[in-house]
Amino acid sequence: MTIAFWALAVLLVASAMFVITAKKPVHSVAGLLAHFFFLAITYFMLSAEFLAVIQLIVYSGAILMLFVFVIALLSSGVAPFSVGPDRLPKIAAPATLIVAVLLGFVAYGISREPIVLANEHGVAAGPVGAAGVFGSVADFGHALFTTNLLPFEITAFILMVAVIGVILLAGDHVPYVPTRRRARIVERDMREAIVRAGEE
Amino acid sequence: MNAWLSPQSSLWWAVLIKCGVLLFVVITSFAYAMLFERKIIGWMQLRPGPNRVGPWGLLQPLVDALKLILKEDLTPKTADPLIYRLAPFISLVTAFSVYAVIPFSEPGPGNVWAVGDVNAGILVILAITSIGVYGISLGGWASGSKYPLLGSVRSTAQMISYELAMAMSLIGVLILAGTTSLVGIVNSQAKLWFFIPQFVGFIIYVVTAVAETNRAPFDLVEADAELVGGFNTEYSGLRFGLFFIAEYINMLTVSCIATLLFLGGWNAVGGLTMIPGIGWFLLKVAFFMFVYIWLRATFPRIRYDRLMAFGWKVLLPVATLNLVITAFVVAVRG
Incomplete structure (x- = not known):
């Protein structure tokens, strides 16, 4: 278990590094795909079966797919940056230091209070996914629709607002005309054009 | 007891053997699904479909595989x-x-x-x-x-x-x-x-x-x-x-x-x-x-x-x- 964890940890960090260092955007996407996949395996190892599956379906299956769609359309045939990125600004050095210190605090906190795996915590260890088992589909759904219903629904509402906002921002600002009336307008214009052409 | 035969590892062996059998079955059914498709489409379009290799064209998938293996593997510039x-x-x-x-x-x-x-x-x-x-x-x-x-x-x-x-x-x-x-x-x-x-x-x-x-x-x-x-x-x-x-x-x-x-x-x-x-x-x-x-x-x-x-x-x-x-x-x- 420990060996598997460390192997996964190395793979996770390596794929994440690949995502930010890769020169071509599509390589970054492939790295991110690998990263999500390893992350799902990590969730499986922590007995969070449902979370693992959702990680794959939502992030790998839908969101990353949209990245591919956009990147394939926008950057096809574009050469990677030959000049290389800009030089690091001066502020980078202290910022790195601060982040390192904060991460050190986090690591210290984690090492003082080790993460407890599900079956060591007194939660039933058994066939993963059955009811009454930590991380199972049944328990996850139960928790989502009883204790955490309000935050869940609020999240859905916020996403809905975001979608409407995107449509408002991206859509053309022509007042709405019902299709049938628009069709009548087009038809009338065409008829007048034909009549004009006949007169000439 | 030998480590290869302990209950823990026998579980692993069972899974490995199942995987092997499954791979074989799935690949074989792929090959014959392809033949099945060509035959059925042939009949629906009033032609016999593949019937040259082996009795009733049954060896066709094998020849197709061989053809694909022998072809050149190209990578565009x-x-x-x-x-x-x-x-x-x-x-x-x-x-x-x-x-x-x-x-x-x-x-x-x-x-x-x-x-x-x-x-x-x-x-x-x-x-x-x-x-x-x-x-x-x-x-x-x-x-x-x-x-x-x-x-x-x-x-x-x-x-x-x-x-x-x-x-x-x-x-x-x-x-x-x-x-x-x-x-x-x-x-x-x-x-x-x-x-x-x-x-x-x-x-x-x-x-x-x-x-x-x-x-x-x-x-x-x-x-x-x-x-x-x-x-x-x-x-x-x-x-x-x-x-x-x-x-x-x-x-x-x-x-x-x-x-x-x-x-x-x-x-x-x-x-x-x-x-x-x-x-x-x-x-x-x-x-x-x-x-x-x-x-x-x-x-x-x-x-x-x-x-x-x-x-x-x-x-x-x-x-x-x-x-x-x-x-x-x-x-x-x-």
Whole structure:
């Protein structure tokens, strides 16, 4: 278990590094795909079966797919940056230091209070996914629709607002005309054009 | 006791052996599904189909494989070599790994007819198949030429659109069965197969499954009349073969899912229990494969904008409505 964890940890960090260092955007996407996949395996190892599956379906299956769609359309045939990125600004050095210190605090906190795996915590260890088992589909759904219903629904509402906002921002600002009336307008214009052409 | 024979490792051996047998069976059924398709389409178009190699053309798949292996493996100059080589493997590996959780017959005491009996079975299948699309879309992009790119963009849009309606049509079954375990879903169909109460969901599943596997009449991704060969135009030899195998294995997969979720899996028809469960399962899968081929021989390819409109404006709303009604009925009946 420990060996598997460390192997996964190395793979996770390596794929994440690949995502930010890769020169071509599509390589970054492939790295991110690998990263999500390893992350799902990590969730499986922590007995969070449902979370693992959702990680794959939502992030790998839908969101990353949209990245591919956009990147394939926008950057096809574009050469990677030959000049290389800009030089690091001066502020980078202290910022790195601060982040390192904060991460050190986090690591210290984690090492003082080790993460407890599900079956060591007194939660039933058994066939993963059955009811009454930590991380199972049944328990996850139960928790989502009883204790955490309000935050869940609020999240859905916020996403809905975001979608409407995107449509408002991206859509053309022509007042709405019902299709049938628009069709009548087009038809009338065409008829007048034909009549004009006949007169000439 | 020898470490290789301890109970822990014997479990590993069982899984390994099951994987080996499964790989062999799936590859063989791919080969003969291909022959089956060519024969049936031949008969539907009043011609004999392959009949030169072996009796009744039975050795045709072998010769096809040999041809693909001997062909030159080309990589276009404009291609992105890493992704171009990786893509066929993404397709094939995801297509195969789905079979790890599919149960083929009734589980006996201490034994399952599957590599692993996962309780979130159907969700795992959806998760794995959702990764399979990357093979097509990355492969098309990485070829570095225009027709594959168009095919890959089409596949991305088509997959996302139809995956939604497909998942929606499956949730109705999950509500009726009350479990996400495939064995559990089949067992809850002992009295009534779900394609009767979930008829709308069944139809939507079959339609979206055709689109998800890029088969005619929804084969816009490889549309040979418009896009030469679509996403796989630049691929040749064995790499093309890998895509080809993945497509047929995906067909088998969606047939297996349809059988498990809607046609009662290994449950016998009309009390004919002398045929073992695995026999019924295979019969039902073969039926779906026939329907696929039938569709291909019958319908012309649908236009791209109509495909999108059909997915978003017809299938998705109807699937959602079906889901709401199912949930309502189940809630009222308790």
